[in-house]
Amino acid sequence: MNYWLMRVVTRVQDVQFTLLGGRLMGPPTLRLTTTGRRSGRSRRVLLLYLEDGERLVVLASAGGAASDPGWCWNLRADSRVVVERGGRRAGWYEASELEGAEREALFGRMCERWSHFADYERVAGRTIPVIGLRPAVG
Secondary structure (H helix, E strand, O other): OOHHHHHHHHHHHHHHHHHOOOOOOOOOEEEEEEEOOOOOOEEEEEEEOEEEOOEEEEEOOHHHOOOOOHHHHHHHHOOEEEEEEOOEEEEEEEEEEEOHHHHHHHHHHHHHHOOHHHHHHHHHOOOOOEEEEEEOOO
């Protein structure tokens, strides 16, 4: 998808997410807020997610782009993020990049549910990061 068109669509979806209290029609979507690693400013992105026990799982696919999305680099610099979903109040979460068999299993689950993620990994020519989000303690 054209970069500028993608930005416009993303902004419209973000407004819808806010107006509908996080209850978008369609697949389960959360809003992730990271802290910009260089700017220190809040950065928001809408992502599809899976529930895995108390943990939420998202992919840093960037629509099949050749490099990881900015929000992924941000959470590598500061793993404390804010998550909003399904009309629930925002809460602090701890983000971690999953590896090995755990990464493969959860990536497989995401691809079973949304097959385009497997296509994104092929097109991107990179291993798409799988991110686990756990409610922060304290």
